[in-house]
Amino acid sequence: MISDFWIHPALLLIIGACALPLVRGAWRLPLLLLVPALAFGAVLSMTPGTFGVVQFADWHLVFGRVDGLSLIFAYIMALMCIIGTIYGLHIRDPYHHMAAWFYVAGSLGTIFAGDLLTLFLFWEIMAFASTFLIWFRGRSQSLAAGYRYLLVHTVGGVVLLAGIILQYQASGSLEFNLLTSSSITAASCLILLGFMLNAAVFPLHSWLPDAYGEASVVGAVFMCAFTTKTAVYTLIRGFAGTEILIPLGVTMALVGVLYAILENDARRLLAYSIISQVGYMVAAVGIGTPLALGGAAAHAFAHILYKGLLFMGVGSVLQMTGTAKFTELGGLYQKMPRTLLLTLVGCASIAAVPLFSGFVSKSLIIAAGLEEHHYLATFLLLAASAGTFLYNGLKLPYLIWFGESRCSSEVWQRAADPPWHMQLAMGLAAFFCLLVGIYFPYLYNMLPQPVAYQPYQAYQLAESLQILAFTGLVFYLLRGWLRPRPTITLDLDWFYRLGGRLFLWLASRPIQATDTAVNNAYRSWGLTPLMTISRFWSWFDWHAIDGVVDGVARGVRGTGERVRRLQAANLQINIFTTVLIVALLLLLYVFAN
């Protein structure tokens, strides 16, 4: 009967997150280690099947659709939660961990959701919780970036919800399966748009560098793993074989490279690199064969590990020195050698160097593209690989750890390898990057459909090594062109950032002017008669009602004072509490049934 027992890993994380603020002192550390481990254990113990089915009003909600596809994604998400939590052990603020765990819970909930409504619920938990990971950076810029992130994802969520409602209306079912089997409908288009926004598909991508570049050091480590890869999962599930995704994915891969080449902020560079790498997965979903879909899942798996590792490495630099800008770093190998070594594993993995994880996952996608004769798309993806080695394998480590030091004396003095737990987390991620790269059946055996593919063949090795080596030669010759400049590169967020400013101008100038005019008119035409009347009532009030009312008034004033204080409290905390309570109530209701 053991297979009947099923516990949702998201529930474990949410209970753990709620317990965190109550547990203080020495007990917090064991709890921080235990909860993600339990969630990982829950994923490991799962067997395929359908669990957590709830009848809610007319809807048939499925919280636990467990199959090969959801298992591989849940496995890597839960593993990354362990690594990310270890990386953030130094954080004393329990709400920071709480936001991270709610965020992971949202992702796991989405992955196991068997119907669109459950998916939407967890989708929104993910968006709300991750916003706090940006705000916890604590700078005024991160506050603004967090609001932009929240607004973009709210719009995306509304589009997704609209699609879900239309889908329900048309088919009478909320089931979440392949949505492209029938003809293209408005419903499936809207759902696709919602998924594409979270996957940062061009041109819906610019929220990503904006937010991840401003997130807290630990927050960015979590964010880089979950939102986009959960979206890739939903794309595989709902839109496998949708051809439009091939050109979109290739565009993402190339645009991400171009922006990363120009970027001066190391974390924004990594953010653009996410767009580029997710481009491979999106293109693979578009190709849609079992080999391609396996490639998308495998690349998501490998990507979460090496991108987490890279964000941890650069995050350590930011944490220790206070900056992640290439113009203010350089030559740090003397001060942060271990961080360098571990980050290099991530660099080699993302650049698809043989024996590292990216090589065995990216080859699947390339092979699938060639097999289906998408030659142009595949060759462009290979060109983007050359670019990936250029900006992430060479430019990033060179400008932070090698070359001349551009550090101020303060930065140089502060620089040192980070605390033990951060190194441990990086070491874990590096270990898995190497494990996947060297013993690839570990990853291939987890794929939803078995693939008969051998990445280490002479021809593939020659191809990869030549591309890498000659890209290295170009870097050596043209490194002057890549020297850091204190600049930013404008992206499509320009439109809504300046659009917001236009709205502000409208509000402050024309609308304000109208308001003032109306006020003036009211003052001269309406106020005088009113004053006369009110003088009479004031007399009446003074002599007749005062005595009665005084007592009541004091009571009202007291209540008003309390409400005022409640409203003045931090708006973010209020939102968080509200969302938390709603989520808890829903979950309690669902699991109590």
Added chain:
Amino acid sequence: MIVKVIDQLRQNISLLARLGLAALVLLLLWDVLLLDKSHAHIALERLPGFWALFGLAAAVALIVLARLAAGLGLQTDEDYYDK
């Protein structure tokens, strides 16, 4: 220990450069003399050193494109949005 190794390497930078060059030559020789090209997907791939040329061209093209985009005004001051 890591620092010492890197310091050593930096002192022998010209030797490293020559080793790198030797690796490039070896890769090309492998491609021209030994590699079984029956796995090639398109005819172009059978050219000697095709993938080396591909990597070279792709990297140069991406850098030039990025610098072009920067020159067109996409790259701007850090305080652009604060003005």
